[in-house]
Amino acid sequence: MINVLLVDDDLPMLSKLKNIMNWEAGSFNICGEASGGYAAIKLLDERKPEIVITDMSMPGMDGLELISYMEEHYPHIQVIAISSYSDVHYVKNSMKKGAVDYILKHELDAETLAAALASARERFAIEQEEQAKTLDLQRQIQQNQTTLIRGIIRSLVQYTYNSEEELLVQMDKLDLALNLRMLTVVVAEWDSRGMLHDKYNAKELDYIMDTFMDITDNILADTGNAYMTPIENGKFAILFSFDTNSKFIWHTIISEALSRIRLSAKRQLNLMLSFSVSEMCSKVNVLHEYFNEADKALQERFYEGGDVVIWPGIQRKAGADSGASFSVDVKLERTLLSLLAASNEKDLVIKIEELFTRMNEARAPHKTAQMVAVELIHLVNRKAKEAGIADQDLFEGDQNPYLAIGKFDTLSDLKEWIVGVYKKLVEALRPYVHDNLYSENTRRTMEWVRKKFSEPITLQEAADVIGVNSSYLSRMFKEECGQGFADYVNHVRVEQAKLLIRSGDVDLKDVVKQVGFNNYNYFFTVFKKITGNTPIEYEKQQK
Numbered sequence: 001m002i003n004v005l006l007v008d009d010d011l012p013m014l015s016k017l018k019n020i021m022n023w024e025a026g027s028f029n030i031c032g033e034a035s036g037g038y039a040a041i042k043l044l045d046e047r048k049p050e051i052v053i054t055d056m057s058m059p060g061m062d063g064l065e066l067i068s069y070m071e072e073h074y075p076h077i078q079v080i081a082i083s084s085y086s087d088v089h090y091v092k093n094s095m096k097k098g099a100v101d102y103i104l105k106h107e108l109d110a111e112t113l114a115a116a117l118a119s120a121r122e123r124f125a126i127e128q129e130e131q132a133k134t135l136d137l138q139r140q141i142q143q144n145q146t147t148l149i150r151g152i153i154r155s156l157v158q159y160t161y162n163s164e165e166e167l168l169v170q171m172d173k174l175d176l177a178l179n180l181r182m183l184t185v186v187v188a189e190w191d192s193r194g195m196l197h198d199k200y201n202a203k204e205l206d207y208i209m210d211t212f213m214d215i216t217d218n219i220l221a222d223t224g225n226a227y228m229t230p231i232e233n234g235k236f237a238i239l240f241s242f243d244t245n246s247k248f249i250w251h252t253i254i255s256e257a258l259s260r261i262r263l264s265a266k267r268q269l270n271l272m273l274s275f276s277v278s279e280m281c282s283k284v285n286v287l288h289e290y291f292n293e294a295d296k297a298l299q300e301r302f303y304e305g306g307d308v309v310i311w312p313g314i315q316r317k318a319g320a321d322s323g324a325s326f327s328v329d330v331k332l333e334r335t336l337l338s339l340l341a342a343s344n345e346k347d348l349v350i351k352i353e354e355l356f357t358r359m360n361e362a363r364a365p366h367k368t369a370q371m372v373a374v375e376l377i378h379l380v381n382r383k384a385k386e387a388g389i390a391d392q393d394l395f396e397g398d399q400n401p402y403l404a405i406g407k408f409d410t411l412s413d414l415k416e417w418i419v420g421v422y423k424k425l426v427e428a429l430r431p432y433v434h435d436n437l438y439s440e441n442t443r444r445t446m447e448w449v450r451k452k453f454s455e456p457i458t459l460q461e462a463a464d465v466i467g468v469n470s471s472y473l474s475r476m477f478k479e480e481c482g483q484g485f486a487d488y489v490n491h492v493r494v495e496q497a498k499l500l501i502r503s504g505d506v507d508l509k510d511v512v513k514q515v516g517f518n519n520y521n522y523f524f525t526v527f528k529k530i531t532g533n534t535p536i537e538y539e540k541q542q543k
Contacts, residue, residue, distance in 0.1 A: 001024075001027055001028065001029040002027060002028050002029065002050045002051060002117075002121055002124070003028075003029050003031035003047060003048060003049040003050050003051070004023070004028050004029065004030050004031060004049060004050070004051045004052070004053060004117070005030075005031055005032050005033075005034065005040065005043060005044070005047060005049035005051070005052045005053070006018070006030060006032070006033045006034070006053050007033075007034045007035075007036070007037070007039075007040045007052060007053065007054035007055060007058075007063070007066065008035070008054070008055040008058070008082070009035050009036050009055065009058045009059060010055065011035075013055070013082075013105065014033055014035075016108075017053065017113075018030060018033075020108070020109070020110050020113060021110040021113060021114060026114060026117065028051075028117060031047040031048070031049050032046075032047040032049070036058050036059065036060050036061060037054075037058060037060060037061025037062060037063070037065055037066040037069070038060055038061050040052070040054065040066055041061075041066070041069060044070070044073075044074055044077070049077060050076075050077065050078065050120075050121075050124050051077070051078045051079075051080065051117065051120045051121070051124070052066075052070065052077055052078070052079050052080070053079075053080045053082060054066055054067070054079065054080075054081060054082070055082055055083065055084075056081055056082070056083040057083060057084065063081055063083075067079050067081070067098070067099060071098055075098075076124070076127060076128070076131070078100050078120035078121075078123055078124045079098065079099040079100060079120075080099065080100055080101050080102075080103065080113075080116045080117070080120055081099045081101070081102045081103070082102075082103045082104070082105055082108060083102070083103075083104060083105065084104070084105045084106070100116060100119050100120040100123055101115075101116040101119060101120070103116060145174060146217070148174055149174055149176055149227055149229075150227075150228075150229040150230070151229075152167075152170060152171070152174070152176065153227050153228070153229040153237065153239050154229045154230075154231065154237065156183075156239065156284065156287050156288075157185050157229075157231075157237045157239060157287055157288060157290075157291040158231070158237075158288055158291065159288055160285055160286075160288060164180065164284060164285070167180075167284070176227075177225050177241065178225060178239070178241040179225070179241045179242060179243055180284040181282050181283075182241060182242040182243065182244075182245060182280060182281075182282065183239060183240070183241055183242075183280070183281045183282075183284065183287055183290075184239075184240045184242070184250065184254065184277065184278055184279070184280055184281065184290075185237055185238070185239050185240075185278045185281070185287060185290050185291045185294060186237070186238040186239075186240065186254065186258065186275050186276065186277050186278070186294065187231075187235070187236075187237060187275065187276045187278075187291065187294045187295045187298050188228075188235070188236040188237070188238060188258075188261075188273055188274070188275050189234060189235045189236070189273065189274055189275075189298060189301075189409075190234040190235075190271055190272070190273055191271075191272040191273060191274055191301070191306035191307060191409055191410070192272070192306070192407070192408070192409055192410075192413065193233065193234030193235075193409070194406065194407025194408070194409070195407050195408075196208075196234065197233075198407070205233070208269055208271070209230070209233070211268070211269060212265060212269060212271065213228065213230065215261070215264045215265065215268065215269075216228045216236070216238070216261055219257060219260045219261055219264065220238065220257060223240075223253060223256075223257045224241075224253070225240070225241035225242075226238060226239065226240045226241070226253075226257060227239050237291060238257075240253065240254055240257075242280070245280065250280065251311075254277060255309070258275050258309055261273070262275075262307070272306055272307045273307065274298060274301040274304075274306055274307060274308050274309070274310070274409075275298075275308070275309045275310065276294040276295065276297045276298035276300075276301075276309075276310040277294060277309065277310065277311050277312055278290040278291065278293060278294040278312060279293075279312045279313070293312075294312070297310050297312070298310060299366065301409060301410060302366050302369075302409065302410055302411055303360055303363060303410075303411055304410070305410050305411075305412045305413075306409060306410045306412075306413070325368075326355070326358065326359050326362075326364055326368055326369075326372050327371070327372060327375060328355075328372065328375035328376055328378075328379065332351070332355070333379060335351060336348065336351060336352075336379060337379075337383070339351065340383060340422075340425065340426060340429060343426055343429065343430055343481075343482065345422075345423060345426045348422055348426065349419055349422070349423070352376070352415070352418060352419055352422060353415065353419070355372065356369075356411060356414075356415040356418075359372065359411065360411055369411055369414060370405050370406065370414075373405045373414055373418055374402060374405060376418050376422075377401045377402065377405070377418075377421070380394060380401075380421055380422065380425050381401075383425060383429065384425065384428070387428070387429055388495075388499055389425075389428045389429070389495075390498065390502055390542070392541055392542070393424065393428050393498075393531070394421055394424045394425055394428065395421065401421070404417070428495075430481070430482075430483070430488075430491060438480050438481075439476065439480060441466050441468055441473065441476060442476060442477055442480045442481065444465075444466050445462050445466055445473065445477060445485075446481075446488070448462060448465055448466070449462070449488065449489055449492055450492055453489065453492045453493050453496060453515060453516050454496075454514055454515060454516045455516060456516070456518070457489055457516065459473065459474055459485050459486070462485065473485070489516075490526045490530065491530060493515040493516050493517060493526075494515075494526060494527055494530045494531065496514075496515045497511050497512075497515045497523075497527065497535065498531070498538065500514060500515070501535065501538055501539050501542060502542050504542070508535055508536070508539065511535070523535070
């Protein structure tokens with residue numbers, strides 16, 4: 001529908017215009033009526049007409065003045081002028097101002113008006129198409145210029161620039177304002193960018209990249225002489241140019257720009273970033289060395305926890321035991337195995353956190369921390385294999401834990417992931433625990449359940465076999481195992497069900513019977529409560 005605004009101080013003429021033809025049949029919509037030029041102006045923004053039909057002779061602001069106003073402020077609006085008499089002044093000037101047609105009121109009929117409206121619609125479509133082409137061309141020119149600027153900035157920060165004269169010529173062509181004697185390069189990197197590749201597909205990552213660069217470009221445009229270029233996926237270089245060597249101004253401009261970028265990335269893209277700022281560089285041909293130093297300093301993020309700005313010249317925290325070696329030695333391994341056997345999650349977590357704290361205090365190399373994580377995962381895999389626990393129960397989906405280790409940018413994130421894996425292992429091992437910490441009655445009960453899980457089991461029957469009171473056994477079992485007798489039975493049965501499902505040789509309905517459940521729906525409920533998935537979902541994961 002094309003919106004049409006009617007303007008005439010003659011109410012009978014307004015009525016005639018509204019009823020002279022079937023507007024909707026011609027895909028036109030009367031979006032408003034005005035009794036004069038000033039009233040029409042108020043409706044232009046509100047009703048957004050594509051065509052205005054206006055009388056020429058009106059008190060206050062006449063039609064010619066209204067057309068002049070629209071020519072300046074709303075050039076896309078098409079105008080059809082009408083008048084009760086033939087006035088050469090009005091005809092000439094209205095057509096000169098861009099009116100599509102000029103119709104005398106005594107000659108106005110449905111056919112004449114329809115022809116004028118068709119011409120106005122056609123001209124509107126042509127102008128819109130031309131405007132779209134112009135905007136597209138301007139956008140392409142801007143994109144090409146931006147691409148060329150990014151290329152120059154990337155060359156400046158990564159390679160040696162031998163010819164300063166050649167650089168100045170390129171800068172002049174692109175209207176690139178840089179003071180080559182006062183430059184600072186900032187290395188920016190998305191935190192956990194390895195994880196982003198797991199979370200988003202290529203199309204989504206491209207969208208995030210484009211949006212982030214648009215946000216950053218807009219902020220840097222406000223800052224002044226500052227430009228950004230991508231280095232690789234999730235890593236960028238921002239080049240600041242200054243006209244003063246004031247340290248205060250230098251710090252203020254950079255910190256405000258980086259603060260705005262961090263805040264916008266968090267709010268709009270849920271992205272966390274870290275930055276490393278170089279010293280002021282006075283020789284453009286060695287700027288790449290400043291970039292490399294800032295990039296190297298960015299590794300400090302591994303200990304700072306991400307979402308940080310690392311400034312040059314600040315004394316970094318040095319570990320008192322920076323030369324120490326770290327590993328999961330025999331003593332620590334035995335301690336961890338003992339705590340796993342006792343299902344002592346609290347002390348297990350404390351031991352792991354102590355190890356990571358010592359690495360953090362010593363500022364152990366990134367690779368060292370990764371090797372410690374590998375050793376900890378080795379231990380997890382060994383225990384899981386002994387108990388028949390599937391990798392999917394400990395690691396997300398079909399994730400390779402050894403590849404996952406390399407995707408953590410900070411020591412704290414790596415620690416949290418390792419702790420999470422060990423907590424899952426403790427939970428998965430509970431049905432298999434037979435440690436001396438348990439009393440003889442509890443151990444015997446657990447062994448009996450594991451033998452009889454496929455048969456109907458009751459607490460009373462277990463108490464009779466062990467030779468104790470059922471209430472006493474219930475209380476003692478929960479105190480020592482951290483779960484009730486019935487929960488333990490269900491846990492054992494679900495673990496056995498998972499083994500059968502993983503084998504792929506048993507139908508789900510037969511699995512239910514073989515592990516001691518006598519109700520298919522109840523089995524589904526218990527299985528999902530313990531594993532987080534239905535048996536069908538778990539079966540699909542295994543396949």
